[in-house]
Amino acid sequence: MKRREFIKRSITSGVVAGSALTFMPYRNLFGAYNNPADPYDLVAIKGGEPHLMFDTAIESLGGMRKFVKSGQRVVVKPNIGWDAPPERAANTNPRLVGRIVEHCFNAGAKEVLVFDNTCNDWNKCYSNSGIEKAVKDAGGKMVPGNTEGYYHKVAVTQGKSLKDSKVHELILESDVFINVPVLKHHSATDLSISMKNLMGIIWDRRYWHRNDLHQCIADFTTWSKPDLNIIDAYRVMQKNGPRGVSVDDVGLYKAQIISTDIVAADTSATKLFGSDPADVDYLKSADQMGVGKMDLKSLNIKKIML
């Protein structure tokens, strides 16, 4: 772990622990928690274009300045796994990614970097997904993740099946990590959302597949906690995921979910998809390991219909 990363992580975990101690008992007293004076844990928005929905949603969370401070280096990790055009919804919507990059710069980011460890040829994924152009137009930088040289070993100390993993250097060296998955069907893990999207920041995916995939996904979230999860559910691949065969697999949902709690974000997206979160093993594991909350009732959720 690099020094910058170590300091950042120590501070974050300190803050998380502190706030948990402060707020947790009171939350339980109220049962269903919904105090409009407190910041929202999760924002769900529906009915608009992806970039416009993001403008509104991030405002409800207090604006991008809450997450990105002046002079910081931001890494944005969309799903760019497949050589497919935006209509196929195999990758995150390029308009959304572009707008996120813009927001980061507006908040004062020094640098915004975007990458993915793609499944198909990375050059084609970057360009055909439309994300490369959107990011560059917004002033961000595309970074390769195509060879092992970019990935460095980290220990996953709380992992049950996963004890270590090689993580892309951008994640290790950036100040802010924004996770921007696309909600879609997945043949191996039922659904691919925020937690599954983290498989794009590591190198040795086959090891995960061999060693209880669901547990590895949950284990890794004990190490990697994105500062913000933005789920693109504008177009949703309903079957044949994660690659998809044609646009026939895609449904138009026009939705978006934003949260700092990766488990809560994925739980709500699972419901939006029409599945039962209780059927998704990695969600349950992560919830039990205390990574985040599957119990949406205990969260302060803002729902917006445009």
Place this chain on the structure above:
Amino acid sequence: MKWKLLKKIRVWVSLSFFVCTLFLFLDFTFSLAFQFISTVLYLQFVPSLLKFINLISFSAAGFIFIVIITLLFGRVYCSSVCPLGTLQDIISNISKRGRRKKRIFKYLKPHSWIRYSVLLIILVFILSGSILLLNLFDPYSLFGKISLNLFRPPVIWINNFLVGIFESFDQYILYRIEVKHYNPLSIIFSLLMLGFIFWLSLKKGRLYCNTVCPVGTVLGIISKISLYRISISETACTQCGVCSYVCKAGCIDYENATLDVSRCISCYNCMIVCPENGITYNRIGSNKPEKKTDPVKRQFLYNSLLLAAGILGFSKLVSGQDKPKLDSIPIYKPKPGLATTIPEDKKFHVTAPGSLSIDHFKAYCTACHLCVAVCPNQVLQPSFLEFGFDGMMQPRMDYHTAYCNYDCISCTEVCPSGAILLVTEEDKKKIQIGKVVFIKDNCIVVTENTACGACSEHCPTKSVQMVPYEKGHHIPEVDTEICVGCGACEFACPTLPYKAIFVDGNDIHLTAKVIEASDEIREVDLEEEFPF
């Protein structure tokens, strides 16, 4: 002087062909237009000839131009177009520099029996259905193998080194490349041949071209009746020998003031050094010397034929299995007790889409390795003996290393010999180069009882679908009808040493069934409230 200009042109043309051809094999950004590639390689004799036999079209008529040029002006191909020839010139040239004592070439005795026998053996091989020897000695294909195996990796290493430097300044303009195409056989062969050619060109100039090279021999025969040729004027010649010192083909016998036209590669070096201006490039009627048969030669040829026939006996298609690569990737080492036990039983190895069948591919592929160089996924790899002894080094699809991009047709666009024929992107998606086979007892879902599905995840046609299995897990189910044989499933399968899913090659390529799908996006409950 006009000959000086001619030589200058020759040097520039040869360097242009050399640099362009070399660049085709070194470009690791995959950014070259295929029109550029096919233009550069249009005149390459052996690939063009093979493609012409295959297609009979103008796009493959480059060798005819070479024949015509040779009939008119001699072996211009050897001095200007052939990249291996220029490589030899560069080697001799560099070795000449920095020496105190100037190195000189000398007249070499013809030893024509060697080159005619080599050519004959190659022809016998071809007639009996194998182009193995042609592949081994064709100068362009040899240059391709040498470039890919020996020149490309160092270029990529330098790139990767620079990436590290750039990265420390947060610059990501360059990116790392992983070289996946290491094949011991092809590398060793390239090394040996480069060493051999290096040594020959240091010692004797273009001796390879005049003893081993089949193209050189064929063009040598044609150039015997060429219209324009270099000749030494007996009246002007003072037997000073300067011309012979610069003749890299060693074909000038200055003592007798003669020049062996069949070995002359039309480099024009001699013409500009003659102090008497006694060497000219003129139109001359052919005056062949009387031929006489030599019983020793006859016996040699007879023996060579027998030998060739014997070697052919070995050249049967070998059914192959991918060697398990247990230790090559330490990070993927399985836990003890997790190793799979059932080997993948490949009846046929897979040839690239557009190659029609293994037979077609083997009959036309000169193993120049250009497809290996342009394959962005690097799934095309020089084979070892997967296609049999006579198919050695002809590239195969190596699904343990990579898989074939569903939307990519690069190899079909560049293949200069027609072993891989051009197909459109749309057609390529229908070509079935192999069929998926599932080995249930190797599958993670069965052996570990955990979820996996990596194969289905990567499948572009969904011929691998996950269906319900025990404990709420899903297990792959394959549909060979719609499978195109791209190997994504085999590549993605995490089991070791043997995969739980693999592609068995089609020895004759088939057409995959295409499932028609609507191209409209359905709107889903846009007005409905969030379900949470």
